[in-house]
Amino acid sequence: MSRGPVASALVIYGITGDLARKSLLPALYRLAERGRLHVPVIGVTRRSWTDDDLRAHARAAIGDELDESVFDRFASRLRIVDGDLTDPETYRRIRDAVADAPFVTHYMATPPTQFTTIADRLGQAGLNRDARLVVEKPYGHDQASARALDDDLHRTFADDDLFRVDHYLGSEAVRGVPVARFANPILETVMNRDHVASIQITMAEDFDVADRGAFYDPTGAVRDVVQNHLLQVLALLTMDPPSCRDALAENVAKWELMRAVRTIEPSDLVRGQYDGYLHVPGVHPDSTTETFVAAGIWIDNWRWKGVPIHLRAGKCLPVTSAEAVVELREPPVSLYGHPEPNLIRLHLPKRHGLALDLSLNRAEGQPVQAAAVPVQVPPVGVAEPPYEHVLEAAIVGDAAAFASFPFIEESWRVVSKIIDLDDAPPRYIPGTWGPGSSETLPGPSGWHRIAGA
Ligand SMILES: NC(=O)C1=CN([C@@H]2O[C@H](COP(=O)(O)OP(=O)(O)OC[C@H]3O[C@@H](n4cnc5c(N)ncnc54)[C@H](OP(=O)(O)O)[C@@H]3O)[C@@H](O)[C@H]2O)C=CC1
Numbered sequence: 001m002s003r004g005p006v007a008s009a010l011v012i013y014g015i016t017g018d019l020a021r022k023s024l025l026p027a028l029y030r031l032a033e034r035g036r037l038h039v040p041v042i043g044v045t046r047r048s049w050t051d052d053d054l055r056a057h058a059r060a061a062i063g064d065e066l067d068e069s070v071f072d073r074f075a076s077r078l079r080i081v082d083g084d085l086t087d088p089e090t091y092r093r094i095r096d097a098v099a100d101a102p103f104v105t106h107y108m109a110t111p112p113t114q115f116t117t118i119a120d121r122l123g124q125a126g127l128n129r130d131a132r133l134v135v136e137k138p139y140g141h142d143q144a145s146a147r148a149l150d151d152d153l154h155r156t157f158a159d160d161d162l163f164r165v166d167h168y169l170g171s172e173a174v175r176g177v178p179v180a181r182f183a184n185p186i187l188e189t190v191m192n193r194d195h196v197a198s199i200q201i202t203m204a205e206d207f208d209v210a211d212r213g214a215f216y217d218p219t220g221a222v223r224d225v226v227q228n229h230l231l232q233v234l235a236l237l238t239m240d241p242p243s244c245r246d247a248l249a250e251n252v253a254k255w256e257l258m259r260a261v262r263t264i265e266p267s268d269l270v271r272g273q274y275d276g277y278l279h280v281p282g283v284h285p286d287s288t289t290e291t292f293v294a295a296g297i298w299i300d301n302w303r304w305k306g307v308p309i310h311l312r313a314g315k316c317l318p319v320t321s322a323e324a325v326v327e328l329r330e331p332p333v334s335l336y337g338h339p340e341p342n343l344i345r346l347h348l349p350k351r352h353g354l355a356l357d358l359s360l361n362r363a364e365g366q367p368v369q370a371a372a373v374p375v376q377v378p379p380v381g382v383a384e385p386p387y388e389h390v391l392e393a394a395i396v397g398d399a400a401a402f403a404s405f406p407f408i409e410e411s412w413r414v415v416s417k418i419i420d421l422d423d424a425p426p427r428y429i430p431g432t433w434g435p436g437s438s439e440t441l442p443g444p445s446g447w448h449r450i451a452g453a
């Protein structure tokens with residue numbers, strides 16, 4: 001595995017924000033619980049907080065699961081640096097706070113409007129030396145802005161020191177997709193156009209936009225989860241085997257795959273907006289933002305040419321569940337009736353593991369008759385929440401847990417024709433699978449039922 005230098009301090013910009021409260025602080029606590037947090041964690045805020053304010057904030061963020069002795073250990077690592085992110089003086093204080101650290105990880109969990117400013121100020125303070133910069137999503141809002149952001153950040157950080165977060169890549173289930181494929185010839189030998197009839201990938205959430213209206217409305221489902229999380233899953237599921245086991249090889253394999261993905265046409269798309277979305281605080285009253293999207297995708301390469309692939313994602317759907325379903329072709333001759341298709345189901349983040357729908361003899365007596373039987377392959381052990389892996393990888397320098405810029409650039413190209421549509425999407429009732437027109441997008445038999453639905 002390729003590793004960069006291990007950091008001896010972690011600085012988090014945006015420590016008072018929603019992401020830090022919901023994901024970063026709880027994940028850091030759990031790392032401390034398992035004895036895997038060995039660095040000081042320095043939060044930056046302009047709220048005039050003390051170290052104790054940060055510790056109280058962290059305690060509230062961790063919630064009821066907290067063990068006092070673990071928390072004491074964790075809290076002793078927390079420090080605050082006060083100051084506005086635009087003010088050079090703030091970075092002098094950060095420099096003092098990390099003076100003893102030979103290598104530092106800077107983690108930007110702020111609104112993206114601050115990313116370039118922070119990187120530039122780090123450079124002016126010399127804090128870009130012996131350091132890496134971790135950048136939260138979204139990485140741009142289209143291909144041009146992603147390129148501009150990348151150019152901006154490269155003014156102060158070399159590419160090896162720029163880690164672009166896609167927390168799906170921190171998920172054990174998602175990281176398990178290439179393992180399931182390339183460690184099991186029984187699966188990998190059928191993963192091509194000769195054997196696969198279709199692929200469907202669903203990321204369903206049964207909750208609404210909640211208090212994130214101001215973020216979500218200029219974003220929408222395609223930018224929020226398709227351009228990043230779902231295209232990463234698609235790439236891991238369909239790429240050729242990497243030439244070796246390191247971040248560069250896997251990134252090259254995913255990038256090659258993404259280059260073969262056709263730009264999605266609006267005619268291959270169904271958008272939807274849940275009833276009630278327009279009343280969410282922060283959402284424009286005439287918003288045409290999609291909260292649901294289903295899209296047809298084609299990969300024009302040797303392995304996948306002609307195999308229909310469909311993705312869908314949305315808020316206010318019937319379940320919270322994510323799954324990739326690979327449907328195999330029918331046997332060439334139907335000796336035992338017309339069995340249900342064989343399915344390979346890869347459960348994603350919230351329920352990792354693998355299931356196969358096989359056709360076995362279920363008839364009582366004669367004649368023998370094939371019928372679909374689900375075969376569950378449960379996950380080994382308990383999955384860590386993705387941000388534990390993201391943060392640990394950010395500290396120890398494991399680039400494999402992050403998105404490469406060439407992949408991001410291609411993925412923005414893939415969605416480029418479907419991100420700025422201003423026609424009003426059809427409404428759907430919360431708790432349903434989006435607008436009715438999405439049901440037959442994959443064809444007359446529709447979408448496979450996914451786990452949990
Ligand atoms: N929230 C989520 O669920 C997810 C968020 N993300 C990404 O994480 C990042 C952060 O999102 P989120 O936490 O929701 O954002 P919030 O708006 O909740 O928090 C932003 C933080 O940035 C800080 N900040 C902004 N401007 C300044 C400034 N001039 N000086 C100092 N601090 C500043 C604020 O600190 P203060 O006011 O204390 O100074 C605040 O803590 C974004 O890139 C987002 O896309 C990614 C996945 C999920």
Ligand SMILES: O=C1O[C@H](COP(=O)(O)O)[C@@H](O)[C@H](O)[C@H]1O
Nearest residue numbers: 137167205224225229349350386
């Ligand atoms: O990046 C995002 O991801 C979450 C879903 O990730 P999960 O790990 O919580 O399943 C999604 O809800 C959010 O809208 C999006 O910004």
